[in-house]
Amino acid sequence: MNRTGKYTVEFSTPPVILASAASVGKAEGEGPLKDEFDIINENDGIGSDTWEHAEAELVNQAVGLAIKKAGLMPQNIDIAYAGDLINQCTSSTFGLRNLDIPLCGLFGACSTFALALFCAALATDSGAARIAVAEASSHFCSAEKQFRYPLEYGGQRAPTTQRTATASGACVVASKGNGVKITKGILGRITDYGVTDIGNMGAAMAPAAARTISDFLNDTNTKPQDYDIILTGDLGQIGSKLFVDLMTEEYGFDVSSVHADCGNMLFDINKQDVHSGGSGCGCSASVVSSKILRELSSGKLKKVLFAATGALMSPLTAFQGDTIPAIAHAVLLCS
Amino acid sequence: MNRTGKYTVEFSTPPVILASAASVGKAEGEGPLKDEFDIINENDGIGSDTWEHAEAELVNQAVGLAIKKAGLMPQNIDIAYAGDLINQCTSSTFGLRNLDIPLCGLFGACSTFALALFCAALATDSGAARIAVAEASSHFCSAEKQFRYPLEYGGQRAPTTQRTATASGACVVASKGNGVKITKGILGRITDYGVTDIGNMGAAMAPAAARTISDFLNDTNTKPQDYDIILTGDLGQIGSKLFVDLMTEEYGFDVSSVHADCGNMLFDINKQDVHSGGSGCGCSASVVSSKILRELSSGKLKKVLFAATGALMSPLTAFQGDTIPAIAHAVLLCS
Numbered sequence: 001m002n003r004t005g006k007y008t009v010e011f012s013t014p015p016v017i018l019a020s021a022a023s024v025g026k027a028e029g030e031g032p033l034k035d036e037f038d039i040i041n042e043n044d045g046i047g048s049d050t051w052e053h054a055e056a057e058l059v060n061q062a063v064g065l066a067i068k069k070a071g072l073m074p075q076n077i078d079i080a081y082a083g084d085l086i087n088q089c090t091s092s093t094f095g096l097r098n099l100d101i102p103l104c105g106l107f108g109a110c111s112t113f114a115l116a117l118f119c120a121a122l123a124t125d126s127g128a129a130r131i132a133v134a135e136a137s138s139h140f141c142s143a144e145k146q147f148r149y150p151l152e153y154g155g156q157r158a159p160t161t162q163r164t165a166t167a168s169g170a171c172v173v174a175s176k177g178n179g180v181k182i183t184k185g186i187l188g189r190i191t192d193y194g195v196t197d198i199g200n201m202g203a204a205m206a207p208a209a210a211r212t213i214s215d216f217l218n219d220t221n222t223k224p225q226d227y228d229i230i231l232t233g234d235l236g237q238i239g240s241k242l243f244v245d246l247m248t249e250e251y252g253f254d255v256s257s258v259h260a261d262c263g264n265m266l267f268d269i270n271k272q273d274v275h276s277g278g279s280g281c282g283c284s285a286s287v288v289s290s291k292i293l294r295e296l297s298s299g300k301l302k303k304v305l306f307a308a309t310g311a312l313m314s315p316l317t318a319f320q321g322d323t324i325p326a327i328a329h330a331v332l333l334c335s
Numbered sequence: 336m337n338r339t340g341k342y343t344v345e346f347s348t349p350p351v352i353l354a355s356a357a358s359v360g361k362a363e364g365e366g367p368l369k370d371e372f373d374i375i376n377e378n379d380g381i382g383s384d385t386w387e388h389a390e391a392e393l394v395n396q397a398v399g400l401a402i403k404k405a406g407l408m409p410q411n412i413d414i415a416y417a418g419d420l421i422n423q424c425t426s427s428t429f430g431l432r433n434l435d436i437p438l439c440g441l442f443g444a445c446s447t448f449a450l451a452l453f454c455a456a457l458a459t460d461s462g463a464a465r466i467a468v469a470e471a472s473s474h475f476c477s478a479e480k481q482f483r484y485p486l487e488y489g490g491q492r493a494p495t496t497q498r499t500a501t502a503s504g505a506c507v508v509a510s511k512g513n514g515v516k517i518t519k520g521i522l523g524r525i526t527d528y529g530v531t532d533i534g535n536m537g538a539a540m541a542p543a544a545a546r547t548i549s550d551f552l553n554d555t556n557t558k559p560q561d562y563d564i565i566l567t568g569d570l571g572q573i574g575s576k577l578f579v580d581l582m583t584e585e586y587g588f589d590v591s592s593v594h595a596d597c598g599n600m601l602f603d604i605n606k607q608d609v610h611s612g613g614s615g616c617g618c619s620a621s622v623v624s625s626k627i628l629r630e631l632s633s634g635k636l637k638k639v640l641f642a643a644t645g646a647l648m649s650p651l652t653a654f655q656g657d658t659i660p661a662i663a664h665a666v667l668l669c670s
Contacts, residue, residue, distance in 0.1 A: 001461055001462045001463055002462060003413070003462070003463070003464075003465070007413075007437060009463045050655055052651060052652070052655065053655075078338070078342075079522055083442065085423075086649070086651075087422045087423070087649045087650075087651060088420075088422070088442070088444065088647065088648065088649035088652075089442040089647075090647065090648065090649050090651070090652050093525060093647040093660055093662075094652070094657070094660070096525065097525045097527060097660050100524050100525070101524065102342060102521075102522035102523060102524050103522065103523070103524065103525060103662060104441070104443075104450060104453075104454070104522055105441060105442035105443050105450075105647075105662075106439070106440060106441060106442065107418065107423065107424040107440035107441065107442045108439075108440050109423065115439060115440075118439075119439070119454075122457065122458065122461060122463050123457065125461070126336055126457060126460070126461035126463070127336045127337060127338070128336055128338070128344045128457050128461070129338075130338070186437075187414055187437035187438065187439055188437060188438070189435050189436065189437050189438065190428060190431065190432045190435070190438060192432060312423065312424075312425065312428040312440075313423065313425065314421070314422045314423035314425050315422075316387060316421075316422060316425070317387070317423075317425050317429070320385055320387065320388075322429070325428055325429070325432050327428075327438060327440075
């Protein structure tokens, strides 16, 4: 593969997404994308005794189904790239524990799914893997408990907050075959605008999205209108507005007509109690692994630049008064 | 690159480690390897206001120095692969925040440094990166606070426990140049023998090391005596004995004459209060990035099979009664 410009990687024989699957929770299954998901769990417990085990079960459901939809078995997968928000990424490891697939654990907070697709494309295009899996997950209840308050506490959430998606999305990526192609990718740099409000992740992450996407546009000598969608992961309503403004004011790109955000698509923001929109690794993972890839497969969409953002903080760094560093990784998905 | 056997990757033009650096804390700087390290900090506070910031400073020291020793600047690095043990991997991200290098965050617990070297080799051999950095870190005080008890509590530690290394190691990996070569690599599968004792990580991790190393020996049709050292990351004294026994009894390989463990090398186990030995991502990262690479560079060692193991648990999974899944990743380092 080659590098294009300073930061972008161009895959030589673009890897193909053979199949994908999305498994979600109850609220996600009542939202605008309810007809897009493969598995809608009746409740967020997902037959498990803890929220963390429930999230691991989501991982297992999505990865297992994606492999099955590709007509494969777990032993056909050479590498799984996976990550989540939970301490020590245990949702991913416990969810994948019984599949016996070589694992590269990733941490990119909510940027993880784009990072996993980038890594899976790199591995398959290079020959390091014949077939790889890219997966990411999150769970509203495990995330609230860890990052904010346990649900039982009944804490009030600020209007700027987002609802962590109870969702996992998984893609099976291969060096050859039929399906949507991953043609290019870019890894982001840490971007920190000094935001300290852990109730406003969209504001912390928007500058990272703007930087990675403008790097990609500059590297590839393209403009926003060359893409059907420039799709961010989970900026939500507040972060999306900041992103569009930053793209114009700081980088000179008008993305207003082509920008969409998975966090704004996953829930009905007017009817569901989600404040500024959806968030979490599973938000973009489930939206891309369902509606977006289906529309790319059918030809309704031709080129989607998918950039997911992550806030690289922890509750401890917030308590210690640190600002919130953010990152955005992106892949170009083509029908 | 090619796959050799079921699990092993053979790099086409073996990537080269242009330079490495290790930065450690006070106890590590008083141990048997004190003359090997680049930076020995006078105390574990490392001029910082919190243990977590101290660990981030270790990251910054090791990565900064490795890049400098390679005669490069941070802007010459196309991808940094980095990870640590702290929740949401904030030591890595805060330590790398000011270097402005595209970042792929990894989570492999104490296996992270072998995973980072594998990923850096894959990226440089494939052309996705011209030059990459592989780094991992840990800190005794931040790890005790997070995984066991704050130091101020004065908890007694069981004889089976290990001391988390206060250390970071970093390597600059390039597609061409002079230096030790990374010729092969293997990503491990999650291995869970049902161990639940979080005070005995060596026992939880030894089966993963045995599985990955025997997979590698089988894939490459080699025997233990073909290597100068089969080097595990941080099994410590108890885990090392289990590993050697498992290799013989379960896999039929006698590794007793070639096995060494970074956790047994980092401290003087008879004189320093480290119980079963050293541990943590920074343990193998600092030992490999100093003594091992120096002896490979000088030709004293020719072939080192470096396999680092990680326990993929969290304090929460332990509280919830889960067993400890483990993983081991390996790379073959050749002079």
